[in-house]
Amino acid sequence: MRYKSLIFLMFLLLLPALAWCQSQVQVISADSLNGMQVESAMVKKLIGKVVLRQGTTILSCDQAILNSSTNNVEAYGRVKIVQADTVTITGDSALYNGDLRQAYMIGRVKLDDHTIVLNTNKLDYDMNTKMAVYHTGAKILDKKTTLTSKEGFYNTVTKNFLFKEKVRVSDKEGGALKADSLRYNTATKEAFFICPTEIINKKDTVYTKSGFYNTQTKVSNFTGRSTAKMEDYTLTADTLFYDSPTKIGVAKGNVEFLSQKDKVVLTGKNGRYNGKTGITRVYGHALMRNIMEKDTLYLTADTLVSFDNKQDSVRKLYAYKHVQIYKSDLSARCDSLGYDMRDSVIHFYQKPIIWTNDSQSTADSISLYMVNQKLKEMRLRGHSFVISADSASHYNQIKGRKVWVFFNDDSKLRRVNVEGNGESIYYVMDDKKVTTGLNRVECSRMNLFFEENKVKRITFITKPEARFVPPKEWNDDLQVLDGYRWRISEKVTYKKLMETVNAPEISIPIVKNP
Incomplete structure (x- = not known):
């Protein structure tokens, strides 16, 4: 026992010497x-x-x-x-x-x-904290990436780097990053953004202020207002996830998607982009603006889906639920829509209604054709009904199974072709613009020709049943066709459309049963 105590005492006496040997x-x-x-x-x-x-x-x-x-x-x-x-x-x-x-x-x-190689002219290194510091510029190399900056702080244990002033990152595949400050982990290859940063990867460029980017996988997750510029498109949002190899982008908060080629801007609360399939989806107060030479077409819906197939140059837009359209010479409502942007054709489905100047058109489905950004033709199918107001506040009416409507350069009615179960009411005026009566016609096929929204001539393809009625014999039933409904109060205006887009979202509280 005494021997063990002696050994322990000698060990205690040797401790200072051992510590001195370690520190000296x-x-x-x-x-x-x-x-x-x-x-x-x-x-x-x-x-x-x-x-x-x-x-x-x-x-x-x-x-x-x-x-x-x-x-x-x-x-x-x-x-x-x-x-x-x-x-x-x-x-x-x-x-x-x-x-x-x-x-x-x-x-x-x-x-x-063993992770990176750092080259510089001056370097301070702390053996205790494992921290390397430089202030005169350095180049950092790993297997695929080169990083340069004026100042840097590097922990060789955690592999965390803080770069400052003129930070540049480049890789062997042509990618690059520019920033004034940057946090980077040399093990995970992840860059963390703490100031305005530009990321370039082949034909894609991303601008951001916060978030992270993996220089190896090319996956980005930006938590601040960020913009991704691709070859033909630009995607901006409050938060943005973008996978450059798969070209998939997921955006949230004040999303803006711009197609430079089509001059189309899509905005909404959330969005998703797939560069390989060419499909873009925007939802939550979704709005499309198609910027034309002298006009802009506005379209809003719950969800907007853009499709761009580069192989056959097909460019289409689909809108779902509560669709509204406004342009200076037309406006419309429906529940779903397809827009062929290459051929300038819009297809309306599920209770569509279209207003053009002083005319209103309804049908089971409607196709609208534009030439040189002007309304030229409209095709109504199923329960078709066209109403046009003339200068005397009379309502000319045409209905049939199919109705083809043609417009002049001022987007006013020029000709209407009716096929199947055709009926019409049109008012007759003399040269002094005094109404002399109305014509009520039933004919399965007929063509009506307009001038200043007034019927100037009518041709019947099959035998008609016609009746001319002077004003003194008019009554309410005589002046309207079955299904007549003038819905001018529902007409979409720019103000109404933008109020819909900017309206706050309605949340329904969940009430639990007691």
């Missing part, structure tokens, strides 16, 4: 060693194949001056510091503080931690 810089080898006394301090000058050690840190160089009192080393020529076989730093010269365990490297400095 020791000479391992040198070709020559000269000792001198400088102001009560012992200074050793070592020349040729100098090797020093402090704990797990090895320092080698061509020449060194070791001050044993201050525990400092001045190293010159092919300086190399290896810390625990994990970090290697080389340079032309160095100052090493053994008490603080800090190295100050100068001249052609290179740091290698």
